[in-house]
Amino acid sequence: MTDEHRAPPAMDDPDYWDRMADVLDETDHDTELGLEMARDAQRLVAGEMTEAEYHEKYHDAVLTEFGEDERGLDLSMADVAEVDGADGGLTERVEGTFDDEASRREFVKKGGVAAMGLSMLLGGGGGDDEAAPSTAPAEASDDGTRWGMVINLNNCDGCLECVAACKGLHGTSTGAHWMYVMAYEEPEAEEENFFVRTCMHCGDAPCEKVCPVGARHTREKDGLVLSDYDICIGCRYCMVSCPYGANYFQWGEPDRPMDNENFTHDERGRWVDGPPPEGVMGKCTFEPAWQDGQQGENLVGTTMCEQACTRDAIHFGDMNDPESDPNQHLAAYEAAHENDTSEFENRPDDTVSTFRALEERGTDPGVVFIGDEPSPEARQVEGPVTYEEQGLVDDRKSGVLDQGAAANAEEEA
Amino acid sequence: MIPLAGTASYTLPFVGPGTYLIFGVVLAPIYVMLVAWFLGYPRDAKKGLLGVAYLAGLTTSLWGGLFVATMVIKALFF
């Protein structure tokens, strides 16, 4: 038999609080503040206080003490707006904290607000050297967020789990592989390689330039290139202009029409995710609803394919943040593959090959690959796991030729 | 959705090649034509206005007709 609600370490146990006070005394920071915050953190976990209230109550004190306030990271914007003052300052601050993706994921993994409060107290304010406390909100990095990926092709083994997971989440029709993994061979090589093709969310996206109605656009706040399903006229020019072949057109009715607006609509209220309606274009989105926090704090800064990958190949995060998951993975991988500069000093530090796909096309792709770029002579081959085995093959065309438009009603292959 | 200037490096600025192409090059002959309509000899401003009325009326009829057709399609099929 278990308690349906287990209180955190003795709320009224004086020994516990003495021990905590001792720990706090050893830090450079205000012991009283720490104890107060810890008590309220326990009230929060017990449901006697909301997160927004907790954040608002201590914000000024935390700023005074630590110079910055990185709490409140898993609040939904609705919660924040409820508690916010007229000046919208709390909203601003909570938004501003989204830049620090790495530390946020760290907090989330530790499990909950109580841990957050405690690690705040024990760890001190992060990296802050200013003597004078600042009341300014935490600054976003100058370049803003730019969501992207580091995909380690050396780690990929073509299991296609990412492809299946993406399809499961987004409900894309058979044959519309927003995530696509190709096994390929070079003419001279013996081994097969893999190329993982997401949308590159280009910084200079040709698909956005050519769209005649502005349905394909780049989100200013974070660089995601998205398609607005309400505006798109289905001219397919984005598909024609994309050098990567990342676009998919909804030729018939979607297999699984999706109307869960919490997922299909981003924080601007625009319909940009899920299977497109008939006659409209869609592609890999990097999950804008997740990045906007609409599906919970745990899912900010990650994507479905990253979650599904068990080979440590896919790393999603803010490419402008050196501390983000993708950049840290690249740094760690490079550190693990050092070059021998004992004899020749001017060699590069590491032996790792990276590239951005088709970079010379001028698209400024947002995905960095670790591995070798496929040459113009490379050709796709069947991989160790086939698309048939994953139930992902599209027989729409043969169905159409045999049965005409009635192929729409066919079961998935 | 409507960036007036690219604040981040990856947003499209408002002004692009099409601005110069359409308003500077493609429409230039039409600007010249309109000026010539009203400034040359023999001159008749009323006829110039008739021409302008035809231009505007045809554009409106073209897109208006297309609008009606697309609304019919929408009502019947979407």
Place this chain on the structure above:
Amino acid sequence: MSTRVSDVSREALVRPIQARSKGFLLALLAALGAIGVWAFFYVQQLEHGLIVTNLGGWGSAGGVPWGLYIGAFIWWVGIAHGGIILSAAVRLVGLKTYQPVARMAEMLTIAALTCAGLFILIHVGRPDRLVTSVIPAWPWRVQWSPLTWDVTVITAYFVLTGTYLLLTVRYDIHRLRDSLPDRLEPLYRALMVGYSEKEDAVVERLVWWLAFAIIIMAPLLLHGGVIPWLFALLPSMAGWAGGVQGPSFLSIALTSAVSGIIVIAAAFRRAYGWQDLIPDAVFRGLAKWLGFFSLMFLWLQLQQVMTGIFAAPTSLQHATEVKISTPTYWLAIGLVGLALLYIFASALKPSLFSIRAMVVACLGVLVGTLLEKVLFVVEGLQHAHFDLYAGVPGVYVPSVVELSALLGTVGIVVLFFLLASKVIPVVELHAIEGDHEEVDER
């Protein structure tokens, strides 16, 4: 060469408006039938979506997203250029020989641009949004999107040509009013609003400037500009590269445009006994221009083939090698080449020339230019720079749905001419006025 077109009577001019014939009825029924076939298939497409065509996604899906619809769109825009070429020749350069066919050519422009617009309507996945999404976005998208430029310039060409027609037809209606059918009187009154004979000199000047605006805009910036730029500006497809696309597209446009005019002029001449109104000299002259434009077309194809096969970057070389090993490509080249040969031969030996043979050659050119354009679009999409996908190239053969649209638009052009020829004279009154005794030239 002096043709006595000025001796032709006004009665001949209005013959189409007044005549009744079985041939007309048959043509009308055929045109309506063609349109009906297309309408049937188009409804299928609206019901089920574009899945009923043989189009598919490029990339992992191994298809082509643009096919016959876009190829035919480009083809019709090309044919539409005949109007301004003829009108410019007559009004700007003073080549009076072609005046009898100038108005037909302008009407062909209106009809062809309408068909081009129809192909866009048919091509998009959401035709219901074609206006509601495009128009509000225009001020922002015209700064960047080649498709928006396209829409803008085609609208401009259509509107300018329509204005040209509406202004020039007033002169004719005023002087031929008695020969025109009474039941259309409300229409004529509308067309003649504010007319007095004093306006003729002014309107002549207005339309001169219209012709000037169009001759700069349409060949150089529409079919030699925004249309090829739809393809040439993209970073994705190997075979669409380069600045040569502008001149190449223009050469095809002029070739197909002159062919279209020859066919239509020959049809009217035959139907209404207009041997004096549209004399042989018109066809011989048009044939020479067709020969010149065909030569340009073939020469610009040579440019692309040479740069693509000698030492080109891998993807371009591959795309070009595919092009020249496609039998359909050589069929297209051959059809235009044959017409060129015939024109050259009959220039050397005039007795070889006959309008009937010329019409056959022109029909061949029309087929050839359509094939070339569809191949350009489709093969371009089958050979991207990023050539890794095993599924690409996929096979593309136009479906019945797509082919029916081609039939339907031909029917629409025929229907347009049948109806319009009953309302206004398809040959300008100026053409039979000798030295324009009634109007001062500018």
